[in-house]
Amino acid sequence: MCAMITREYETRRPTGKPPWPIVLVAGAEKAGKSWTAAQASGSDLVGRTFWIGIGEDDPDEYKHVPGADFEIVKHDGTYRDLLGAAVWATRQPRIDGLPNLIVGDSGTRYWDLLCDQQQLVANDRARRKAERARREWDGEDATITMDQWNIAKQRWAHFVDALRGHDGPSIITARLEEVTVMVNGQPSTAKELKIKTEKSLPFDVGVVVQIPRRGEAFVTGVRSVKYDVPVGERKPFENFTVDALWRRLGLDAPDATAPRQHSAIDPREAPPAAPAEQAAPAPQEPQQRRAERFYREPAPAAASAASSAQQEPAQDDDGSRTYPPVVIAFMAELSQAQNVEDYRDAWRKSGELDIRGVEVETPDNGLVTIGRLIMSRQAALPREDAPSEPVPS
Secondary structure, rough: OOOOOOOOOOOOOOOOHHHOEEEEEEEOOOOOHHHHHHHOOOOOOOOOOEEEEEEOOOOHHHHHHOOOOOOOOOOOOOOHHHHHHHHHHHHHOEOOOOEEEEEEEHHHHHHHHHHHHHHHHHHHHHHHHHHHOOOOOOOOOOOOOHHHHHHHHHHHHHHHHHHHOOOOHHHHHEEEEEEEEEOOOOEEEEEOOOOOEEOOOOHHOEEEEEEEOOOOEEEEEEEEOOOOOOOOOEEOOOOOHHHHHHHHHHOOOOOOOOOOOOOOOOOOOOOOOOOOOOOOOOOOOOOHHHHHHHOOOOOOOOOOOOOHHHHHOOOOOOOOOOOEEHHHHHHHOOOOOOHHHHHHHHHHHHHHHHHOOOOOEEEOOEEEEEHHHHHHHHOOOOOHHOOOOOOOO
């Protein structure tokens, strides 16, 4: 059946200009992937460099890498603060018109963090299930369920979305490991190199570089009309530097790049649009803004009691909402709720703070009252955690 045309669509001509790429630098142990990123910070094609360390030692010694000039972004190591650091870095102004460089070191450890989060949740579910059955929990790692993997992948996508919204170059480092090739489910004698990170990352970046050993570099994938690498090939890059790669892509020419235009998708089934003369279609929201909205909701802050009038969010000039500290602190606590007891406590506390009627933004850009958010999240608990009676409405 043919879908109905519910509104007029606009078109645009391609700019002919690429965006600054996200470069994935995957290297074997001590092969020089972090050195390569530090070296890139000295390129005269970039302004400031913001280094976001993720599960790795801070690169203080790399200050002595020839030409290196970077700033280490301090954070608390949590998923939300790492996402906040990435969003913050994308919003820093250019210096003398030069784009800023963002380094995420490493993508491997970031994916490990997200997996470790879900393992803790799975173990906690298993422990509580054992308690309800009045038996001792064996303490073994529980199976991470599909819904948990989906959460981990969504959180990974938020970080990548933040970098997609950056009008400048980004580098993500990752570990490159030699693994045994499996044939019909059985190990073979063949070996292959595998990038240890969330499996969709090579598809999401603009360039994939592998450094199997110090002094050797291969470009295994690139999105460019000026520098081609056939699918499945590993193209050697002599004397590799990220600066040389940018120049090989033609990004050193004046006015060579344009902001990334990403055709995002939305899983919601939108209602029919109003006629064009009554309301124009809303512009597509940039990836960066979506990441900002997701990060803003549960940002930690100190709670303080206030009247219900004082709890209402303020509207910023760009249309986004700014929440009072008591609401932000409550949302931070709510984001950690994992079982029905947690949600009952949240319901009681929201009543004490008189904030159940306050509307907050959801990750899909909608609005929902805090009271309904508590109820919907509780209703979405796995069957083993579902209460016999819902939280009172």
